[in-house]
Amino acid sequence: MATNVSVDVHHVTRVEGHGNIVVDVVDGQLERCEFAIVETPRFFEAMLRGRPYQEASHITSRICGICAVGHATTSLRATENALGISPSQQTVLLRKLNFFGEILDSHVLHVYMLVAPDFLGVGSVIPLARTAPEVVLRALRMKKLAGDLCKAVCGRHTHPVAMTVGGFTHFPTEAELRDLRARFVNMRADVDSLVELYQGLTMPDFERDTEFIALSKADEYAFIDGTIASTDGGLWPIEDYKSVTNETIVPHSSAKHTSNAGQSYMVGALARFNINHDRLHPRAKKAAEALKLKPKRTNPFFNTVAQVVEICHAVEESIILIDKLLERGITPEEPIEPTSLSGEGVGACEVPRGILFHRYEIEDGIITGADCVIPTGQNLANIENDMRAFVPTLLDQTEEEITLSLEMLVRAYDPCISCSTHLVDVNFK
């Protein structure tokens, strides 16, 4: 039994970079618990000032290679809202389809390559390839399809080329869409196997009630646009995002922490599920049932399970979107022009890790002000609060068990890909 625990991890997690975990337990009492971002700040907001509005999505996709499409889409929506542009129906459909490519790519990486090895008792995906090659091949197949989808719609997932203010500069052919559709249909068997795999895994038993925040729409499980919704009640237009996020600068982090009503909140797949579960595709609802995911689930480890459910949703919805696009046919439209070259606008999307906001001020076509609030920044305070509640329940465990449990907790939030490898070193005094 450990009464003194000191965890100090350097350069391990990445939240637009690197983060540290610091946990100190002295005589069984938790003295310090921080999840800190020490990455050199990226200064994207300052970099946008003085740039023509057309460049914003190309610059901000470089905030994160994993969420490149998410940043680009959010950026375009902010610019379009600022300049009075309503995208065409075709653009809306193509953007949604493209977005599912990113959700799939990112979730598959997380649920298969980063989380599953923990439960299957192997250190990483590399030994997993030896012990369970079919699992890894399945993951690679899905990732490849996700990548090919983005490639057909926007040129490449990291970093999208054809996405532009008011529309697209390139269009997938109907043959490409038909080919993707056939592959998505075949993917259903792989999705079923993924659900089965997760049915066999037991999530750690840890509940802590918190507030969940996600975008919401009346008629669909929202990923692009919507209204900000909370499990504590309350709806805010995206323009009021600042009243929800309440950013503060904490000295130990170069990512700003956020809290709603003075409390920490959680964003991401579990938040989306808790708020929008009734708008999931029926097959995804079935998957949720099979995985014992019921709203409102307050175990943060179930964020990964919610991602599995969203993979199922994304595959089904992609098929539906492709059908809609094929039915109406693809028209090579010119992007819609701004109605004004000055204005302010907010864009919001549910990127894989949760709600993302971009806000721009534009004058005569030049960006004069910008603000980006990333999902992991919003989760930081909640991760710290979870750790504070979780660590005391672990003190009767062995050194390895505590280390693994803390790693798994942070990993469940999917803060960013590299957070998931070699997370914490626990030192026992």
Added chain:
Amino acid sequence: METPVAVKPKIAFFDFTSCEGCQLTVVDSLADHIELLSVVEIVQFREAMSERGEDYQIAFIEGSCTRPSDEPRLKAIREQADIVVALGACAHLGGINSIRNRQPLQDVRAYVYGEEAELFETYPARPISAVIDVDVSIPGCPINPREFVQTVKMLLQGRQPEPPDYPLCIECKSLENVCVYLRGKTCLGPITRAGCDAICPAYGDGCEGCRGIISNPNYEAMKAVLDWHGLDMAEVEAKTTMFLTYQTMNMDEKKENGHGH
């Protein structure tokens, strides 16, 4: 025939200020070329594994150097590695990170962090070649997967990879793309290094020069293209501030090199 384990070159991946998109591209490239995994031993790769080895011959470095404390880390990698490879535009050119070099640093910090600005250490973003010698650069934002695989194969054969040093236009025209100037857009193709399959023009957008400028850019030809379309050099200069600020501000006397000796 299997290469004996003992002679497998050890390779390691490192990241500095970056979006990690180049490392993700590496993961995808390796998934498509599993055979590479049997001829090298990856001893460090935060993106994909938890083990960390400090004994390596080839170091791939992603990201720009953006603070003084990055320098000792870079020098330690240089010390250990026989071959240092700059992976992507951030490491090769300074890339997107260098946009902020145009604004006074204090303004940039204060805009994002207000009064707390002093808490965060930073200085103008630079390519890693501004700090250490670089043997090979794989250009692009992100890198091109095919070029990455080719570079690794050449390094394993003991050969010096040479990225193309002719203008993108040549590649673009051979792919029969419609020139984006005809669609009313500006493109850096006449002076940018080829090798990305002209992906931006192919998808309807002008080249932003993420692979860097060729060693003998023909600015006259560039000017002729612009004249022809009723544009002037200012449009091109504005475009070079996206990935090439470090080069165009002449912050480095060495100019853009770092792709070979």
